[in-house]
Amino acid sequence: MNIECDVLIVGTGIAGLYTALNLREDLKIILVSKSKLTDTNTYLAQGGIATAKNVDDIPFFIEDTLRAGNYKNKIEAVNVLATESIDNINKLLQLGVEFDRSCGVLLYTKEGAHSTNRIVHHKDYTGKAVADSLINKIKKKKNINVFEETVLVDLIASDNKCIGGIFTKENKQINIFSKETVLATGGIGGLFKNSTNQRTLTGDGLAVAIKNGVRVKDLGYIQFHPTALYDNKDDRRFLISESLRGEGAILLNSKGERFVDELLPRDEVSAKIYDEIKKTNVPHVYLSVAHLNDSYVKNRFPKIYSECLKRGIDITKDYIPVAPAQHYFMGGIDVDLNSKTSMKNLYAVGEVACTGVHGDNRLASNSLLEGLVFSKRAAESINKEINSIEINIFNPKIIYDFEKAKRENINIIVEEIKKKRWDLKDELIYY
Ligand SMILES: Cc1cc2nc3c(=O)[nH]c(=O)nc-3n(C[C@H](O)[C@H](O)[C@H](O)COP(=O)(O)OP(=O)(O)OC[C@H]3O[C@@H](n4cnc5c(N)ncnc54)[C@H](O)[C@@H]3O)c2cc1C
Structure with missing residues (x-):
């Protein structure tokens, strides 16, 4: 089957959705999701979205982002991120997103390596609140068509x-032709045995980019979140948001002793936890909010409270067993400040892209913000240039074995990661 549109967006997380909403309404847009519309990492996001609180906070936000990223960040991208953060949060408010407030004023929480409280949130399920809006x-947009359960296998x-x-849907091939294509296919957590990510996210956008010679960057920059719930029965590791530590949670070893400053950058806290695990031979440490007010904890972190309770842990009283797990991918498809890749008429936004904003360690809650800032820029660039684009349609190759094509894509990424991070080889799932 052949379909034509102006803009093809692959991915329905924050980056794909926000790109679509910032495009001109006279453009015919197709939005595609590999599984259900809401099976995204965006939907799982808990803690919130970082933003400069005001113009005076911009230089501090920039410095915090650089320090967390071990100064390996692209400075121009960090400047853009911080400077455009306020406008994008305002735009989300206009789009109907409800962030927590006190007496009508936005509440900001804190997370590791932020020098001040600057994270807007909706309780502990910010991603769902944003995505639903x-x-x-x-x-409501007549010019946007959504295809679910439709898998990109090549460009x-x-x-x-x-x-x-x-694409493939129900074992049939669909070719979608577009003047502009945007990859918003998210991260690589589905390739790891222990990850907080949706299991379906296996770096597909990155694989098709590599296959077609699109430039990629920093593939070894993989973030492990320090506090995923330790439960052997979970297929996907449930995250215990960093905002708990921002609100006062403490980390304890198996002897009940504190061993780290809980608000250090993620890479440093994870390294300390791994040290503790090695020293004590216990496969996890503990996080505790038992010293905080019970009703505050239940009201501020309802999702984490109920998910832990399901597993027999009452976080208002019990210690929570936690250990690091793969969480985020800082590397990806190399893009410029307008999210353009090295291939003409191809953009990449969100976690699949490497804007360079995070260096080798993302500052907490900067991912959703990156998804907003750089997909708005992609949309604005597309709005300007699309009228001058003409395409010559040709029949692409026919794929006879879709399962094989999907496996090949996964193997491309696994091999690339192994080349950069041999130390993680035992963490990877082999297909
Ligand atoms: C548990 C958890 C908590 C988090 N909390 C926060 C937080 O509080 N703050 C923060 O800033 N960040 C947080 N993050 C990170 C953040 O949620 C993600 O980095 C961000 O949502 C990624 O958005 P995205 O739009 O790039 O991709 P996603 O939201 O992951 O969406 C990816 C999309 O791509 C589609 N796709 C993938 N492959 C294909 C294919 N082959 N064909 C078709 N479609 C495809 C998927 O179906 C999906 O629609 C968290 C992440 C996790 C896992």
Whole structure:
């Protein structure tokens, strides 16, 4: 089957949805999700979205982002992120997102390595609150068509120019031709045995980029979150948000002793936990909020409270067993400040892209913000240039074995990660 549109967006997380909402309404847009619309990492996000609180906070936000990223960040991208944060949070408010407030004033929480409270949130399920509002808006747009359960397996490209993607749905091939294509396919957590990510996210956008010679960057920069719930029965590791530590949670070893400053950057806290695990031979440490007010904990962290309770842990009284787990991918498809890749008419936004903003260690709650800032820029760039784009449609290759094609894509990423991070080889799932 062949379909044509102006803009093809692959991915329905914050980056894909927000790109679509910032595009011109006269453009025919197709939004694609590998599984259900809400099976995204965005939907799982708990802690919140970082933002400069005001113009005076911008230089401090920049410095915190650089320090967490071990100064390996791209400074121009960090400047853009911090400077454009306020406008994008205002735009989310206009789109109907409700962040927590006290007496009408936005509440800001704190997380590791932030020098001040600057994270807007909706209780402990910010991602769901944001995604639900964006999806509501998308559903009202007549120019946007959503395809679920439709899997990208390759790009349609020639002479370093992208004209769409090859997809599979119910074992049939669908070719979607587009003037502009945006990859918003998220991270790589589905490739790891222990990850907080949706298991379906296996770096597919990155794989098709590599296959087609699109430039990629920093593939060894993989973040392990210090506090995923330690429960052997979980297929996906349930995250215990960093905002608990921001609100006063403490980390304890198996002897009940504190061993680290809980608000250090993620890489440093994870390293200290691994040391403790090695020293004590116990496969986890503990996080505790038992000293905080019970009703405050239940009201501020309702999702974490109920998920832990399901597993027999009452976080208002009990210690929570936690250990690090793969969480975020700082590397990805190399993009410029307008999210353009090295291939013509191909953009990448969100976790699949590498804007360079995070260096080698993302500052807490900067991911959703990156998804907003750089997908708005992608949309603005597309709005300007699309009228001048003409495409020559040709019939792409026919794929006979889709399962094989999907496995090949996964193997491309696994092999690339092994090349950069041999130390993680035992963490990877082999297909
Ligand atoms: C548990 C958890 C908590 C988090 N908490 C926070 C937080 O508080 N603050 C913060 O800033 N960040 C947080 N993060 C990180 C953040 O949620 C993600 O980095 C961000 O949501 C990524 O958004 P995205 O739009 O790039 O991708 P996603 O939201 O992951 O969406 C990816 C999309 O791509 C689609 N896709 C993938 N492959 C294909 C394919 N082959 N064909 C078609 N479609 C495909 C998927 O179906 C999906 O629709 C958290 C992450 C996790 C896992």
